[in-house]
Amino acid sequence: MANMNTQVLLRCRPMGLPTPDNFEVVATPILQPADGQVLCQTLFLSLDPYMRGRMSGMKSYADPTPVGGVMCGGTVSKVVESKSPQFHPGDCVLGYDGWQEYAISDASALQKLPQAPFPLSYYLGVLGMPGMTAYVGLLDIGLPQPGETVVVSAAAGAVGSVVGQIAKIKGCRAVGTAGSDEKCRYVVEELGFDACVNYKTQLRALKRACPNGIDVYFDNVAGPTLEMVLRLINTGARIPLVGLISEYNATEFPHGPDLMPVLVKRARIQGMIVSDHPDRRAAFMRDVSGWLGQGKLKYREHVVNGLGNAAEAFIGLFSGRNFGKLLVQVAQ
Amino acid sequence: MANMNTQVLLRCRPMGLPTPDNFEVVATPILQPADGQVLCQTLFLSLDPYMRGRMSGMKSYADPTPVGGVMCGGTVSKVVESKSPQFHPGDCVLGYDGWQEYAISDASALQKLPQAPFPLSYYLGVLGMPGMTAYVGLLDIGLPQPGETVVVSAAAGAVGSVVGQIAKIKGCRAVGTAGSDEKCRYVVEELGFDACVNYKTQLRALKRACPNGIDVYFDNVAGPTLEMVLRLINTGARIPLVGLISEYNATEFPHGPDLMPVLVKRARIQGMIVSDHPDRRAAFMRDVSGWLGQGKLKYREHVVNGLGNAAEAFIGLFSGRNFGKLLVQVAQ
Numbered sequence: 001m002a003n004m005n006t007q008v009l010l011r012c013r014p015m016g017l018p019t020p021d022n023f024e025v026v027a028t029p030i031l032q033p034a035d036g037q038v039l040c041q042t043l044f045l046s047l048d049p050y051m052r053g054r055m056s057g058m059k060s061y062a063d064p065t066p067v068g069g070v071m072c073g074g075t076v077s078k079v080v081e082s083k084s085p086q087f088h089p090g091d092c093v094l095g096y097d098g099w100q101e102y103a104i105s106d107a108s109a110l111q112k113l114p115q116a117p118f119p120l121s122y123y124l125g126v127l128g129m130p131g132m133t134a135y136v137g138l139l140d141i142g143l144p145q146p147g148e149t150v151v152v153s154a155a156a157g158a159v160g161s162v163v164g165q166i167a168k169i170k171g172c173r174a175v176g177t178a179g180s181d182e183k184c185r186y187v188v189e190e191l192g193f194d195a196c197v198n199y200k201t202q203l204r205a206l207k208r209a210c211p212n213g214i215d216v217y218f219d220n221v222a223g224p225t226l227e228m229v230l231r232l233i234n235t236g237a238r239i240p241l242v243g244l245i246s247e248y249n250a251t252e253f254p255h256g257p258d259l260m261p262v263l264v265k266r267a268r269i270q271g272m273i274v275s276d277h278p279d280r281r282a283a284f285m286r287d288v289s290g291w292l293g294q295g296k297l298k299y300r301e302h303v304v305n306g307l308g309n310a311a312e313a314f315i316g317l318f319s320g321r322n323f324g325k326l327l328v329q330v331a332q
Numbered sequence: 333m334a335n336m337n338t339q340v341l342l343r344c345r346p347m348g349l350p351t352p353d354n355f356e357v358v359a360t361p362i363l364q365p366a367d368g369q370v371l372c373q374t375l376f377l378s379l380d381p382y383m384r385g386r387m388s389g390m391k392s393y394a395d396p397t398p399v400g401g402v403m404c405g406g407t408v409s410k411v412v413e414s415k416s417p418q419f420h421p422g423d424c425v426l427g428y429d430g431w432q433e434y435a436i437s438d439a440s441a442l443q444k445l446p447q448a449p450f451p452l453s454y455y456l457g458v459l460g461m462p463g464m465t466a467y468v469g470l471l472d473i474g475l476p477q478p479g480e481t482v483v484v485s486a487a488a489g490a491v492g493s494v495v496g497q498i499a500k501i502k503g504c505r506a507v508g509t510a511g512s513d514e515k516c517r518y519v520v521e522e523l524g525f526d527a528c529v530n531y532k533t534q535l536r537a538l539k540r541a542c543p544n545g546i547d548v549y550f551d552n553v554a555g556p557t558l559e560m561v562l563r564l565i566n567t568g569a570r571i572p573l574v575g576l577i578s579e580y581n582a583t584e585f586p587h588g589p590d591l592m593p594v595l596v597k598r599a600r601i602q603g604m605i606v607s608d609h610p611d612r613r614a615a616f617m618r619d620v621s622g623w624l625g626q627g628k629l630k631y632r633e634h635v636v637n638g639l640g641n642a643a644e645a646f647i648g649l650f651s652g653r654n655f656g657k658l659l660v661q662v663a664q
Contacts, residue, residue, distance in 0.1 A: 060596050061567075222591055235393075241595050255587035259554055263573050263603040264392050271595040 005030045006307050008099035010065045014055055017249045017318060022055065023071070023311040030102045033083045037104050040077035042097055042330040045307070046124035047073065047314045048158070052248040061273055071099035071310075074129060076113065076120045078331075087112065094123050099310055101330055118292065125158050125325035126299040127288060133242055133274040134162035135284045138218055139170075140277070141240035141270050146171030148215035149234075151206070153225045154245065155196055156183035156300075158325035162288070163218045164193045165297050172216070175209045177225055179320035186323070191298055203228045213237075221245045227257040230267075237267040242274075249318055300324030337362045338639050340431035342397045345389055349581045349650055354387065355403070355643040362434045365415045369436050372409035374429055374662040377639070378456035379405065379646045380490070384580040393605055403431035403642075406461060408445065408452045410663075419444065426455050431642055433662055450624065457490050457657035458631040459620060465574055465606040466494035467616045470550055471502075472609070473572035473602050478503030480547035481566075483538070485557045486577065487528055488515035488632075490657035494620070495550045496525045497629050504548070507541045509557055511652035518655070523630055535560045545569075553577045559589040562599075569599040574606075581650055632656030 004027045011024035033039045054065045054072050065072050075097040079087045084107035087093065093110040097103035113123055125131060137159075144150050150167035154160040155176020164174035164187065176187045176196040184196035195209035206228055213234040219226055223246030226239075233239075247254045262269060291297040302322040304313040310328045317326060336359045343356035365371045386397045386404050397404050407429040411419045416439035419425065425442040429435035445455055457463060469491075476482050482499035486492040487508025496506040496519065508519045508528040516528035527541035538560055545566035551558055555578030558571075565571075579586045594601060623629040634654040636645040642660045649658060 226591075241591060244592055244595060247590070247592060254590045254592075256589045256591045258579070258586045259558075259573060259588045259601065259603075260576055260579060260586075262601060263576060263605070266603040266605055266608060268600060268602040269591065269594060270600040271591075271598040273595070273598055276598060 003030060004028065005100055005102040007101070008071050008307055008310055010055055010067055010069055010071055012067060013057055014052075014249075016251045018052065018055060018311075018315050020311050020315070025308060031104055033081055033104050035083050036107055037083050038079055038087050038093075038107055038110060039081040039102065039104050040075075040093060040095065040097060040110070041080050041102055042075045042077045042100060043092070043332075044076040044121045044124055045073050045099060045310065045328040045330055046075070046128070047310065047317060047326040047328060048130065049243060049245050049248060049317055051314065052318070072096065073098050074124050075103070076123055077103070082107075092120055094128070099307060101307065118289065121301060121303070121327055122292075122299065124327060125301065126162055126292065126297065127285065129274055130158035130325065131162050131288055132277075132281065132284045133272070134159045134166060134218075135288060136274055136277045136280050137240040137242045137272045138163050138166055138216070140280065141272050142216040142218055142238050144170050144172045144216050147173075149173045149175060149210050149212055150216040150218065151175045151177070151210065151214050151229060152218040152220070153177045153199070154220040154243070155187045155191075155193065156323060157220065159242065160218070160220055161187070161191055161299070161324075162297065165191055165291075167216075168192055169291060169296055173210075173212075175206070177203070177206070183320070183323060186300075190300075199225050207232060216240075218242065219244075222247055222256070230257050230259075230261040233261055233265050233267050235265050237265055239267060239269040241269055241271045245318065301327055303327050303329050305329050335362060336360065337432055337434040339433070340403050340639055340642055342387055342399055342401055342403055344399060346384075346387055346581075348583045350384065350387060350643075350647050352643050352647070357640060363436055365413055365436050367415050368439055369415050370411055370419050370425075370439055370442060371413040371434060371436050372407075372425060372427065372429060372442070373412050374407045374409045374433055374435065375424070375664075376408040376453045376456055377405050377431060377642065377660040377662050378407070378460070379642065379649060379658040379660060380462065381575060381577050381580060381649055383646065384650070404428065405430050406456050407435070407662075408455055409435070414439075424452055426460070431639060433639065450621065453633060453635070453659055454624075454631065456659060457633065458494055458624065458629065459617065461606055462490035462657065463494050463620055464609075464613065464616045465604070466491045466498060466550075467620060468606055468609045468612050469572040469574045469604045470495050470498055470548070472612065473604050474548040474550055474570050476502050476504045476548050479505075481505040481507060481542050481544055482548040482550065483507045483509070483542065483546050483561060484550040484552070485509045485531070486552040486575070487519045487523075487525065488655060489552065491574065492550070492552055493519070493523055493631070493656075494629065497523055497623075499548075500524055501623060501628055505542075505544075507538070507546075509535070509538070515652070515655060518632075522632075531557050539564055548572075550574065551576075554579055554588070562589050562591075562593040565593055565597050565599050567597050569597055571599060571601040573601055573603045577650065634658050636660050638662070
């Protein structure tokens with residue numbers, strides 16, 4: 001074990017799209033765990049769009065990361081030293097240790113992970129927060145019925161890819177939007193969606209892809225995609241709103257979509273944050289690991305090596321440079 | 333009985349705010365009812381903001397009024413001649429006869445009204461479509477809980493005045509927005525709301541009027557009021573969207589509010605059209621007529637005399653010139 005801990009700090013708050021200057025990589029001594037605590041070495045760090053919100057000073061549903069603090073984030077780690085009877089060196093755990101090589105956590109903040117049959121990194125994606133966001137948002141808020149049309153934005157991403165595949169499992173027509181023709185091909189050919197539209201060039205093609213209108217729109221992005229979708233919704237449409245990626249780097253107060261179609265079509269737009277739904281965790285794990293095991297759910301990761309590359313990879317999230325769930329492999 | 337029928341037709345579709353030129357008053361012969369039909373003389377015509385939508389050619393939840401057709405609208409009428417065993421001359425009925433002195437309807441489109449204890453005109457307002465919109469939208473979509481804060485726009489109007497008073501009956505804090513200081517005083521002093529804010533001069537005062545945030549916003553208007561409300565909503569807020577008066581005369585595609593607060597606060601915006609909820613009619617009539625009878629619900633009408641004044645009165649709706657439910661008394 002090294003004596004020093006590499007950490008990535010929030011150096012200053014971004015204006016608009018984050019730049020490398022907003023981050024600072026530092027080396028600090030590795031501390032010792034107190035009673036009830038565990039020292040872990042990070043194996044994988046998850047990079048997710050919501051982290052942009054924590055970099056802002058604005059109050060939200062979670063506290064912002066303080067300037068000078070370690071960037072937050074979900075992690076899969078290996079226990080190095082434990083002062084808790086619950087964990088032993090070598091255990092693999094899910095935690096929220098952030099952008100650093102080593103971290104000390106209260107045992108209560110960690111969750112032991114099985115080493116088989118799925119790769120540990122899956123617990124940051126399809127079997128973790130993004131997968132559960134897809135599961136709860138689609139099934140509990142979207143309420144898809146067989147034969148209905150489900151549209152999801154960022155369809156090649158960690159959440160969207162799961163949404164569309166669950167929609168297919170539930171007997172729906174699944175239509176995605178994504179940011180490149182290559183991603184659209186992947187969404188249709190590999191993930192089995194019925195159609196996928198490149199929102200950068202042909203959002204109007206959504207109408208052709210949804211000949212019977214749209215019953216459920218799982219929204220990860222807001223912006224022009226939501227505006228276009230609202231023109232195509234059917235009566236009683238449900239719109240789980242789980243992300244507004246198109247706005248996260250806005251420097252002016254953004255406008256939203258005209259809501260006239262929400263009235264005319266008696267639609268429902270509902271915000272959803274997965275941490276409100278711990279009661280759904282058991283069903284999510286049972287169903288999604290079952291579908292993965294049966295090959296009904298496909299999943300793709302985009303792994304970047306080393307914390308030194310985390311900032312650049314994170315910035316790339318907002319232009320869709322990743323292809324699959326974005327992770328940093330911090331250690332082997 | 334006169335031999336001629338005065339009718340107001342849609343002469344041409346408006347661009348923006350309707351003008352008198354969009355309407356044409358004509359005299360046509362009164363026709364004879366066929367078997368199963370009833371000839372009625374209109375006593376009261378209801379004027380409501382939704383009619384602006386029917387004047388447009390755009391497809392919506394109801395068909396537009398054709399150019400040259402009689403303007404549509406809810407009516408209270410007296411039966412003149414009946415070829416249906418269900419109705420007899422002198423009966424008072426609720427119908428949808430539109431802007432005309434006489435009309436022939438299928439008996440199935442009419443509903444007999446009791447002549448006591450409420451004025452017949454109430455069935456176009458507090459005991460009719462606007463009142464039921466308030467009742468269903470607030471109770472079924474807004475789900476107000478005792479102690480919560482309910483905000484309603486157009487609070488002096490036919491729908492809003494009922495929303496706030498039902499909110500009070502249900503143990504909530506009721507806050508209105510309205511378009512003049514006189515209306516705000518009426519809303520607080522006569523209707524018993526806890527506060528009312530003049531949206532033309534002091535929308536920011538909404539924050540002071542809602543010290544514990546906003547749990548339910550019953551939206552009649554959209555526009556800047558909705559934008560302001562979204563900055564003040566509490567976690568889990570419910571927003572029945574029943575009107576977008578601020579947009580009805582828009583000539584450019586309007587923007588909506590930024591939806592970030594809907595995600596952050598896990599709020600729900602849900603469109604509601606009262607005609608979807610016939611199953612709630614009996615409960616509405618029972619509760620609202622009970623509250624009226626007990627003096628718990630106050631109600632104000634703004635009555636204009638004669639069909640010749642209907643167009644001007646209707647246009648005035650959009651600048652809030654009416655004070656109370658707007659009606660045309662077509663005949664005594």
